[in-house]
Amino acid sequence: MSTPPQPPNEGFGAPQEPPAGGFGAPTPPQQPPAGAPGYGYPQQTPGPYGQPPQAPGPYGQPQPGPYAQPQPQPQPGPYAQPGPYAQPQPGPYAQPQPVTQPMYGPGAPAPKAPGGGSGKKAQAGIVVAAVVAVAAIVGGGLWYVAGDKDADGGGGKEGAKNSASATPGGATAGGTPVQTEALEKAPADPKSKTLVNIEHPKVTDLVNVVGSWLTDSVYAKTDVQKIVGYDAATGTPKWTLPLPGQVCGASRHTTPDGKTAFLYEASKRTPANKYPQCTEVGVLDVNSGKMVWNGSVTTTAGGDAKVAFKEITISGQTVAAGGLRGGAAWNLNDGKNLWKPRADDPDRCYDMGYAGGPGLATIRKCGDYDNRYLVVQSLNPTTGAPVSSYKMSPGIEWASIVSSSPLVVAADVGDAAGDGSGISDLFSIDEKTGQLRQRIPLKSDLYAARCEGTSVESCQKIVVGNGRVYVPSEEREVKSGTFERTNEIHSFDLMTGKQTTDRASAGAKYKIFxxxxxxxxxIAYKWPPYSSGGQVVSLDGKTFKETVLMQNPGHKSFDDPETSFSDSYSEYRYGKGRLFISETMISKPYSSSKDKDWLIASFTTG
Structure with missing residues (x-):
């Protein structure tokens, strides 16, 4: 089955525009995702997949600039009128904002280095973009500390190690607090029941529905030109937030008090304007369904043209959005602009995107069109000033951040992965010094983690914690010549780069990630075999002993909502005995299909 065409919406496969100043990135060719066979049940021909998902919800999920400028104010837009939206308060928004921290901060000059699975029912959708083929790479990259006068020399300390006793990372000052204790407890009976299953709305085109968030009381999900909140205990609709346009980007993070951020189009799609730009930023109170504030931004070059963004994240009290025209940030609570894209950057750099959570990090693309290079920076979330910088080797054109603190970056070096996963190597970086701790090869034929190389915070099936990075192995036959397949979760030490003794087997016919x-x-999910239900398990950080938190009921039909989603291109949110699985892309149903198309499937042990 051929992959349907991608709608040209900024941030979701649109024809890419160069950033201000003429240093935009070329549009990478699309590649189909690697398909995954079923797990012990009859096989069907898989269809194209949906959008890559955001990582899991607010219960300790995997982790996610610098141009502090005056002015931009939350835009009145459609939310300035009386109605259900919480409005930005008058006062600071009516006045020009004072200049705060310059882009690179005191003592931190800009870098000047030259150069540069398928389920029981196939789902329709699209992979946004894939990593472009790159030239042969000099391994490892060059490291330097922001503010070091010799930083641009590229130096000879590549691969230098800290002492073996050092512990990588720690939350960057101002970032989201790190959860230190386990909150998920095994119920007396882990057998679950269906909470609510929601069919996706009828559409006539491909529509992005990326974005889902789970708090103690509400599960919120992007729908067509709206976000809907469901009672997390009962599954009944609790609130609806209508929007003037479609959601086109969503943070994977939720603050402890239930706030999150998303991107949306300023207007409804029409035949004359089929794909509006992804220019609007909104902060949502997930529990109440109220828009805390909304806004947009223009570049420092002036003019009325709004900047289009591709992705958005949260770290502490900072909301940061990035794309091919650079990055911008706002205060989470009041919408005050902290920095925005600068059109006259002397090194022709721009922030491709940000990763949030306990820290804030960015990947900056720099240099002229034929001499590009990437710089990974750990940032102060409050000011955007770089704390440290690491220059990746020339030829690596795309990279993603797996974790902001400890800082872990994934890249497909030399297009070595060859499977569209976006990962051939991981780079463990000291976020305080910019020093490369380890480069960890992650062979695509052995491991099943994925990143969308053209998006900074897009990695899935890969989690960082305990000074380690956890990844699932590719599935394998339990016994030669059978249809029974399984896999495991393994881990690598971020300080030594070596594989540890951690092993968590999915068990025969299951797949774990x-x-x-x-x-x-x-926390891991076990994809089920035919006629069985999936499982959510907790793996002890020290012993890797498995505790079953949820055992879902099995279905004996191909219309099983749980496995109708692609495990590689859907959003999984688990917390407090509730599991929500949802689509990130929906499309017009195929005329020959009689199966239902699900937007959400959910389960509870309560």
Whole structure:
């Protein structure tokens, strides 16, 4: 089955525009995702997949600039009128904002280095973009500390190690607090029941529905031109937030008090304007369904043109959005602009995107069109000033951040992965010094983690915690010549780069992959075989002993909502005995299909 065409919406496969100043990235060719066979049940021909998901919800999920400028104010837009939205308060928004921290901060000059699975029912959708083929790479990259006068020399300390006793990372000042204790407890009976299953709305085109968030009381999900909140205990609709346009980007993070951020189009799609730009930023109170504030931004070059973004994240009290025209940030609570894209950057750099959570990090693309290079920076979330910088080797054109603190970056070096996963190597970086700790090869034929190389915070099935990175192995036959397949979760030490003794087997006919950390423990999902239900398990951080948190009921039909989703291109949110699985892309149903198309499937042990 051929992959349907991608809608040209900024941030979701649109024809890419160069950033201000003429240093935009070329549009990478699309590649189909690697398909995954079923797990012990009759096989069907898989269809194209939906959008890559955001990582799991607010219960310790995997982790996610610098141009502090005056002015931009939350835009009145459609939310300035009386109605259900919480409005930005008058006062600071009516006045020009004072200049705060310059882009690179005191003592931190800009870098000047030259150069540069398928389920029981196939789902329709699209992979946004894939990593472009790159030239042969000099391994490892160059490291330098922001503010070091010799930083641009590229130096000879590549691969230098800290002492073996050092512990990588720690939350960057101002970032989201790190959960230190396990919160998920095994119920007396882990057998679950269906909470609510929601069919996706009828559409006539491909529509992005990326974005889902789970708090103690509400599960919220992007729908067509709206976000809907469901009671997390009963599954009944609790609130609806209508929007003037479609959601086009969503943070994977939720603050402890239930706030999150998303991107949306300023207007409804029409034949004359089929794909509006992804320019609007909104902060949502998930529990109440109220828009805390909304806004947009223009570049420092002036003019009325709004900047289009591709992705958005949260770290502490900072909301940061990035794309091919650079990055911008706002205060989470009041919408005050902290920095925005600068059109006259002397090194022709721009922030491709940000990763949030306990720290804030960015990947900056720099240099002229034929001499590009990437710089990974750990940032102060409050000011955007770089704390440290690491220059990746020339030829690596795309990279993703797996974790902001400890800082772990994934890249497909030299297109070595060859399977569209976006990962051939992991780079463990000291976020305080910019020093490369280890480069960890992650062979695509052995491991099943994925990143969308053109998006900074897009990695899935890969989790960082306990000074380690957890990844699932590719599935393998339990016994030669049978249809029974399984896999395991393994881990690598971020300080030594070596594989540890951690092993968590899925068991015959199941497939396991990590969802998020729960304090020191790892939460994982087991994709089920035919006629069985999936499982959510907790793996002890020290012993890797498995505890079953949820056992879902099995179905004996191909219309099983749980396995109708692609495990590689859907959003999984688990917390407090509730599991929500949802689509990130929906499309017009195929005329020959009689199966239902699900937007949400959910389960509870309560």
């Amino acid at each position: 990590p969802l998020r950390m729960d304090g020191p423990n790892l």
